[in-house]
Amino acid sequence: MSVVTRSSFLAVAAALSVQVVLGQDIGQPGFTALYDKHIPYNQIPYQVDPDPNATRGPQAGYNICNSTTATQTSECQTMIFNAIDDFCLWSSPQPDQPISDTEAVEVAWCTSNKYGARTIPQGTLTGVQFLTTPDYIEMIAFINQTLINLPADDFGGELDPHGADLRGNPMGGLVYSTHFTNDSSLGQVSDWNEFIGGGQMCIKLCNPSSPNRANLCENRYDLIGLSFNCPNQAQDNVFETCDSDNQDPVGTYTTNGQVMTWSQPAVGPITTLPYSVRIPSSSNCQTLQSTDLYTSLLAVASPSASGSSGASATPTASGGAKTSGGSSGAASRTSSGGAAPTGASQGNAASVNGVSAFATVFGVLAAVAFLA
Secondary structure (H helix, E strand, O other): OOOOOOOHHHHHHHHHHHHHHHHHHHHOOOOHHHHHHHOHHHHHOOOOOHHHHHHHOOOOOOOOOOOOOOOOOOEEEEEEEEEEEEEEEEOOOOOOHHHHHHHHHHHEEEOOOOOOOEEEEOOOEEEEEEEEEEEEEEEEEOOOOOOOOOOOOOOEEEEEEEOOOOOOOOOOOOOEEEEOOOOOOOOOOOOOOEEEEEEEEEEEEEEEOOOHHHHHHHOOOOHHHHHHHOOOOOOOEEEEEEOOOOOOOOEOOOOOOEEEEEEOOOOOOOOOOOOOOOOOEEEEEEEEEEHHHOOOEEEEOOOOOOOOOOOOOOOOOOOOOOOOOOOOOOOOOOOOOOOOOOOOOOOOOOOOOHHHHHHHHHHHHHHHOOEE
């Protein structure tokens, strides 16, 4: 199976061609980076980024999502992420769209329709591990990605609240969780990332009160993918919650007792990595049955093509409660965002050479422009 599709290559080439001007929005009157937009859940506007003059804009979807938008054509761009049975993920709005073509316009797919987004189809989630750590919550999942509009051979990429123009990927994408609030209300989370592709995904939300949030929810290491950004012990066909230690910040490792750092190069291919990732220890794991967790998933063979459905009412202020709390540590086959799956140690894992192959083909293009 080819790691690099023609559409992915063309998308990266196109991204490079506009890379010089993406930053032109920054510093303009009225510009505020997505990361710096702090919006209570009950004060969400229809669109967070409606600027028609934005280089990549305006925002494709909307942020007010409720019962009027709860269809399989929803363009909701507000993600809720609470627990193993109560979460949303970002994926493409139209069938057979690779992440490299749609990072700016991704929409929310959720475990139920209560958040006004699309509902994840049955059969999408084949194994899920939900981790609770001292500084973040994280979910690693094995997926049938064709059911959420990704091509079967798309090795995907990274989504985060930054991007080269600081408008986020998706543009205007907001993330909320009940996990870090004292009263189970939905609170905004500004430090997060998602890696998806190659049949697996990872979503991580860092505690807004943690001094380590920026380091643990990094967004600069997209080319080395899920296995380095979300080191885990997840297994396909297993659904569990666990408590877990924090991972090491991406690019930080210890050798001969000395703490070292490695940074993804700004240009050139990544042919080798100087360290092996440390998988955090997990505990208090509880195995669950998917049939008990996901009773609201749609019984459909595949998602319908997406259109746009408007919303004008204000969203409800209450979110889903944390039902299956806990966390989990995981790593079986781990896919590399924007690269071939990079395995930890499991039988169905691919070699880390996938990173080298991807980076060699894309070279400077990928390092500069891919999913910044």
